[in-house]
Structures are given as C-alpha cells and as structure tokens.
Amino acid sequence: MKMQGLWMLLVTTLLLGCKDQELIYDNMSDNKILHGKVLEKRSKGMTLALTGESRDRYSETIRVSIPDEEIIKLIEEGKSLSVWYDFVRESDPPQTKALKVAIIKN
CATH class of the missing domain: 1.20.5 (Single alpha-helices involved in coiled-coils or other helix-helix interfaces)
Structure with missing residues (x-):
C-alpha cells in the first residue's frame, strides 16, 4: 500500500x-519575436532589417540562422517576416537562431 x-x-x-x-x-x-524585412538570404540563414519595436530593442539589422533548409527555401529577399528566437548574441550585427518563422503577407 x-x-x-x-x-x-x-x-x-x-x-x-x-x-x-x-x-x-x-x-x-x-x-521573443522579431519583425523585419529580409535584406540578404544566405545558405544557412538571412540578414533581417528590423522594423518597429524590434528596431528599438536592437540595431537596424540582425543575422538570423535557420537550422531547417526547407524553411530557407521559402524565404525570399524583400519579404516581411516574424521570427521567434532563443537569445541574441551581442555582436556587430547581432545574431540569433530562429525557432519559428512566419512570412507576413503584404
């Protein structure tokens, strides 16, 4: 018992x-959500031009790594995105890793 x-x-x-x-x-x-527009797409991520409150918290741009290659294929330069992230490394420009990405339809 x-x-x-x-x-x-x-x-x-x-x-x-x-x-x-x-x-x-x-x-x-x-x-932990960033909003911005894709400036440059790279093989393992992108450079994002931050907008709104995201720009107020960090610098004008941030490098975002994306571990999923299938998601990278869907991202195009000039598209607006929301990116959920874990933490931001304070470098120049700042860097982070995407946990989730949403493409914002204009």
Missing part, C-alpha cells in the same frame, strides 16, 4: 512539473 502511494505522489509531481515548464516556455516565447 505504501509503494502505491509513493508511485501516485511521483506521477503527480512529474505531471505538475511538466505543466509548469510548458507555461514558462510559452511566456518566454511570446516576448
């Missing part, structure tokens, strides 16, 4: 712990 109670406690703790991690991740990703 004691063993069954310990298993129930363990499973409940794990389930509650996973739920909290998902909520933290969702909250962080909502605040």
